Amino acid sequence: MSDKREISCFFCREFIALYVDGELDPRRRKEIDQHLENCQECGDIFRRTEVAKKVLGELKPIQPSKELIKFLQKEKSTWTDFLERFGWSKWPINLRWGVQLGSVALMLALFVNFFPWLKLAEKVQNFRNAPYQVKEVSKVPAPPVDVAAVDEEMEKQTPEEPVKIDEAKTAFVATTPTPTTTSTPTVVAAATPKPVAPTPTPAPKPQGYVWRGTINVDVLSDELTKRVTQGVKKLGGIKAGKVHLGWVQGNSRYYHFTIPEKNFDALTKLFEGEGKFKVQKMAHPRVITGGRMRLIVHLKGKTVAAPTPVPPTTPAPSGAPDDASVPGGNEQEAKDGSKNQGP
Amino acid sequence: MVTETHYRALLNFYFFLLVNEGMTVAVSHRAANYVQKQLTKEPSQKIELLLIRTMVKFLEKYRSSRIHVGGTPPKSDWKVKNSQFVVGWKEFLRTCESQYSVILVLRYLLSYQPQIISEALDIPVGTVYFRLGRGLEAMAKSAPIQTLARMR
Numbered sequence: 001m002s003d004k005r006e007i008s009c010f011f012c013r014e015f016i017a018l019y020v021d022g023e024l025d026p027r028r029r030k031e032i033d034q035h036l037e038n039c040q041e042c043g044d045i046f047r048r049t050e051v052a053k054k055v056l057g058e059l060k061p062i063q064p065s066k067e068l069i070k071f072l073q074k075e076k077s078t079w080t081d082f083l084e085r086f087g088w089s090k091w092p093i094n095l096r097w098g099v100q101l102g103s104v105a106l107m108l109a110l111f112v113n114f115f116p117w118l119k120l121a122e123k124v125q126n127f128r129n130a131p132y133q134v135k136e137v138s139k140v141p142a143p144p145v146d147v148a149a150v151d152e153e154m155e156k157q158t159p160e161e162p163v164k165i166d167e168a169k170t171a172f173v174a175t176t177p178t179p180t181t182t183s184t185p186t187v188v189a190a191a192t193p194k195p196v197a198p199t200p201t202p203a204p205k206p207q208g209y210v211w212r213g214t215i216n217v218d219v220l221s222d223e224l225t226k227r228v229t230q231g232v233k234k235l236g237g238i239k240a241g242k243v244h245l246g247w248v249q250g251n252s253r254y255y256h257f258t259i260p261e262k263n264f265d266a267l268t269k270l271f272e273g274e275g276k277f278k279v280q281k282m283a284h285p286r287v288i289t290g291g292r293m294r295l296i297v298h299l300k301g302k303t304v305a306a307p308t309p310v311p312p313t314t315p316a317p318s319g320a321p322d323d324a325s326v327p328g329g330n331e332q333e334a335k336d337g338s339k340n341q342g343p
Numbered sequence: 344m345v346t347e348t349h350y351r352a353l354l355n356f357y358f359f360l361l362v363n364e365g366m367t368v369a370v371s372h373r374a375a376n377y378v379q380k381q382l383t384k385e386p387s388q389k390i391e392l393l394l395i396r397t398m399v400k401f402l403e404k405y406r407s408s409r410i411h412v413g414g415t416p417p418k419s420d421w422k423v424k425n426s427q428f429v430v431g432w433k434e435f436l437r438t439c440e441s442q443y444s445v446i447l448v449l450r451y452l453l454s455y456q457p458q459i460i461s462e463a464l465d466i467p468v469g470t471v472y473f474r475l476g477r478g479l480e481a482m483a484k485s486a487p488i489q490t491l492a493r494m495r
Contacts, residue, residue, distance in 0.1 A: 017475035045483060051492040052482035056451045058428045058491075061355045069350045072372045 007031050012042050019046065020053050208287035211295045213279030215271050220301025224274060225253045228299060231270045235263040240294055253299040258292045271297070345379050349394055352453055356398045359448050362433045366405070374401040395455065395463035399445060406441075427491065434487035443478030450475055 012035045018024045019032055036043040083089075088096070217224065225246040232245060232255060239245050241256035248254075259267060271277035279295075288294045353374055357367040374397045381393055436444055449455045450471075457471040464471075482488045 013476065013480070014473070015476075017472045017479060020479060021475075045480065048483035048489065049479045052479055052485075052488050053451070055428060055431070055482070055488050055491050056447065058425045059359065059432055059452060060425065061351070061452055062358055064351060064354045066347075068354075068368070069347055072350055072354075072368065072375060073345075 006038070007035050009035075009039055009042050012036070012039070013045065016046065016049055020049055206287050208284045209293070210282050210284040210286070211279050211293060212282055213271070213277060213295065213297045215275045215277045215297060215299045217275035217299065217301045219303050219305045220251060220253070220299065221305040224301075225299065228253070228255070228270070228274060232257055232259070232267065235267050235270070236260045237267075246299075249298075251301060251304055255295070255297040255299065258288060258294045261291055261293050264293060267295075274299075344382065345375050345390075349378070349390065350375060352394065353398065355453060356448055357402065359432065359452055360402055360436070360444060361406070362429070362436065370401050370405045373405075374398060377401070391455070391459055392463040395449065395460065398449075399464060402445065403441075427494070431487040431491040435482060435485045438485065439478065439481050443474050443481060446471060446474040447478040447482075 012032055015024060015028065015032060019029065024032070036046055091099075215228070229246045237245070237255075237257040237259045239256060240258045243254060243256070245255050245257055246253045268277065268279075279297075284294075286294070350371065353371040354367055357370050357374075358364070361367055361370070378390070378393055378397050381397075382388060382390065446460065449460050450457065457468050457475070461468045461471045
């Protein structure tokens with residue numbers, strides 16, 4: 001049955017190459033011959049294809065000369081060809097070495113002459129006058145600080161915002177304080193780099209710190225305030241601002257003082273004994289020397305117990321007595337005694 | 344080892360597909376060097392397969408580029424028989440797809456068997472015959488080829 005079925009034109013053309021090459025098996029060849037007899041279009045294509053193949057046969061392969069093949073067999077490059085043109089390989093060895101050394105010397109001379117040395121020098125200079133320099137405070141000698149002058153300067157400046165202790169940001173609670181002369185890297189701003197001759201850079205300003213903290217208690221009473229005040233004084237605390245220790249500020253009491261660094265642990269224990277104490281170390285332009293540290297602590301209570309009227313002997317500042325807004329507060333003043341002393 | 348026969352095959356392949364003697368010499372030189380390096384790396388490779396593979400690879404690479412081989416090749420004394428057919432072939436190449444013309448040259452001018460071509464190019468034998476058929480059909484429809492056939 002399958003022998004009698006005639007193949008299609010598409011199927012016939014699929015075998016065109018095999019048919020022309022004579023590589024079809026006899027049965028398939030016979031089928032295609034039968035189709036070509038009946039289909040004029042396919043017959044025409046097959047005839048023309050055979051003609052095309054004969055034309056291909058006329059395209060005889062070229063016969064390149066042996067010289068050309070030898071030429072191809074050599075390892076050739078533009079450089080070797082250039083050298084061969086001058087008979088480089090036949091030159092005496094001394095002359096070849098001399099030419100090579102001379103070439104290297106010439107290249108070096110050109111390099112030295114035309115290299116942009118000035119630009120390189122400018123870049124090096126700019127690199128040395130980098131806008132930021134990281135230095136360790138501990139390695140920088142602390143210059144003597146005129147505390148009163150600093151306070152005056154602070155007074156002229158815009159007062160800081162009231163102290164806000166974000167509990168979420170208080171990273172640590174009652175940790176051991178880092179002394180002011182720690183090796184904490186500090187970024188010290190320098191002048192904008194200018195392509196000028198290097199000038200002796202002034203000694204970087206030492207960085208100061210202040211510890212801001214809160215003691216949260218349930219009931220805020222006068223007894224508690226006095227107890228805390230006495231505890232601070234026992235540990236060597238000296239008021240650092242205008243107002244006295246335990247200054248009434250709404251539902252909180254304000255403590256701005258300095259203590260010896262060695263007593264900080266004891267102070268922490270004291271405050272933790274009274275309530276929930278949180279403290280945070282913050283950078284501040286005022287530098288406290290002499291192994292002391294400055295603290296601003298707010299004693300806050302949810303409720304205030306039985307306020308006892310206190311006769312105001314010193315007019316309290318209307319705003320928040322922050323360290324920035326309270327000029328003149330320093331350990332020197334504190335030693336002076338009752339000057340600026342609150343009730 | 345690339346022998347003289349292989350050089351001849353390379354030169355013929357590129358000559359009939361690039362129809363440019365300078366380019367033929369340049370590309371043949373590079374292809375031969377490549378084959379030689381590959382053979383040095385893996386001596387067990389069949390050189391015929393490697394040669395066909397390299398031919399096609401370098402043809403695609405350098406078809407439209409102008410490259411130069413160091414040195415001036417000897418004066419061309421290639422014996423091109425029936426140069427009018429070469430002109431007709433060049434006309435045909437402009438209209439024919441590359442994949443068909445490559446197979447036509449490999450099969451009918453370099454006389455490689457379809458099995459070897461299929462193995463080298465990693466395509467089925469049926470595809471080789473298909474491309475041969477399409478290439479021959481394209482030649483059959485090509486006016487320059489038919490003109491040459493009538494001249495003959």
